[in-house]
Amino acid sequence: MAMASPSSAGLEGETERVSPPKGAITHVIFDFDGTLIDTQPFYTLVQERILSRFGKPYDPSIEAKLMGKKPTESARIFVEETGLAGLLTPEGFLEERNAMLTELFPSSQLLPGEFSKLPILGLLFLFLIPLYLHFGCLNGTLALITGVKRLVSHLHANGIPMCVATGTYKHNFEVLTQNHGETFAMMHHVVLGDDPEVKKRKPAPDVFLIALKRFEGNVDPSEVLVFEDAPSGVAAAKNAGMSAVMLSDAGPDASAYKQADQVLSSLLDFKPSHWGLPPFKDTVI
Numbered sequence: 001m002a003m004a005s006p007s008s009a010g011l012e013g014e015t016e017r018v019s020p021p022k023g024a025i026t027h028v029i030f031d032f033d034g035t036l037i038d039t040q041p042f043y044t045l046v047q048e049r050i051l052s053r054f055g056k057p058y059d060p061s062i063e064a065k066l067m068g069k070k071p072t073e074s075a076r077i078f079v080e081e082t083g084l085a086g087l088l089t090p091e092g093f094l095e096e097r098n099a100m101l102t103e104l105f106p107s108s109q110l111l112p113g114e115f116s117k118l119p120i121l122g123l124l125f126l127f128l129i130p131l132y133l134h135f136g137c138l139n140g141t142l143a144l145i146t147g148v149k150r151l152v153s154h155l156h157a158n159g160i161p162m163c164v165a166t167g168t169y170k171h172n173f174e175v176l177t178q179n180h181g182e183t184f185a186m187m188h189h190v191v192l193g194d195d196p197e198v199k200k201r202k203p204a205p206d207v208f209l210i211a212l213k214r215f216e217g218n219v220d221p222s223e224v225l226v227f228e229d230a231p232s233g234v235a236a237a238k239n240a241g242m243s244a245v246m247l248s249d250a251g252p253d254a255s256a257y258k259q260a261d262q263v264l265s266s267l268l269d270f271k272p273s274h275w276g277l278p279p280f281k282d283t284v285i
């Protein structure tokens with residue numbers, strides 16, 4: 001598929017337009033970390049703290065080297081690359097990092113900053129609500145909640161089965177979602193990184209194919225739309241024969257853009273009707 005560069009976006013925040021697929025999308029699979037919830041700020045904070053304890057500087061370029069790796073492998077790379085070798089073992093680093101993350105994870109927020117608009121909402125209300133009431137110029141209700149919460153609620157209300165397919169392990173998933181029970185209760189199921197059936201991590205298709213199998217009935221991969229933030233996740237979805245929307249504002253490598261069917265800077269730019277899904281009935285302000 002021909003790719004448009006981010007700078008030639010047709011719509012704001014969208015790097016490529018798609019035509020609705022021939023076979024309608026009937027099921028949706030969400031990646032978790034970086035798509036529904038973002039743990040990267042927590043990892044950055046914790047790793048900065050550990051390094052500063054040893055008087056070492058934090059270089060953000062380390063994060064790309066850790067992406068998609070198993071915890072034990074990423075700990076080994078981190079200790080070696082940051083000069084902690086001899087001061088802290090990979091196991092010691094993991095233990096310290098996990099303890100700090102467990103403290104921070106319950107404060108996770110759904111993406112993309114579901115309440116990011118709140119500071120300006122008051123001002124907008126002053127102008128928009130009287131207009132709305134007077135002219136009835138907006139079709140339907142106003143969406144105060146955006147992003148993940150809006151999309152998941154919308155698909156659930158329209159009977160589109162959804163699930164989560166993630167490399168995140170059970171313990172972390174439970175801590176990260178403990179304050180988002182309502183949203184995750186709308187998922188038909190969740191396939192976790194330490195699920196015994198998942199033999200190979202993304203970019204292998206395993207986690208998506210197992211997620212597919214756990215939906216009711218016989219669902220064809222071509223009927224599934226996957227939301228992913230990582231190049232390896234997009235590759236996994238394509239390897240599973242599914243369509244993939246990549247959520248990325250960080251400009252990852254070009255190969256990831258080539259594989260994704262659509263690249264959006266966030267879920268705020270997602271239009272269900274592009275994929276033959278029921279359109280939103282509310283209007284985001």
Ligand SMILES: O=P(O)(O)OC[C@H](O)CO
Nearest residue numbers: 031032033034166167168
């Ligand atoms: O992006 P996810 O949901 O597959 O999660 C990846 C994990 O955070 C990394 O192990």
Ligand SMILES: [Mg+2]
Nearest residue numbers: 031033034229
């Ligand atoms: Mg992810």
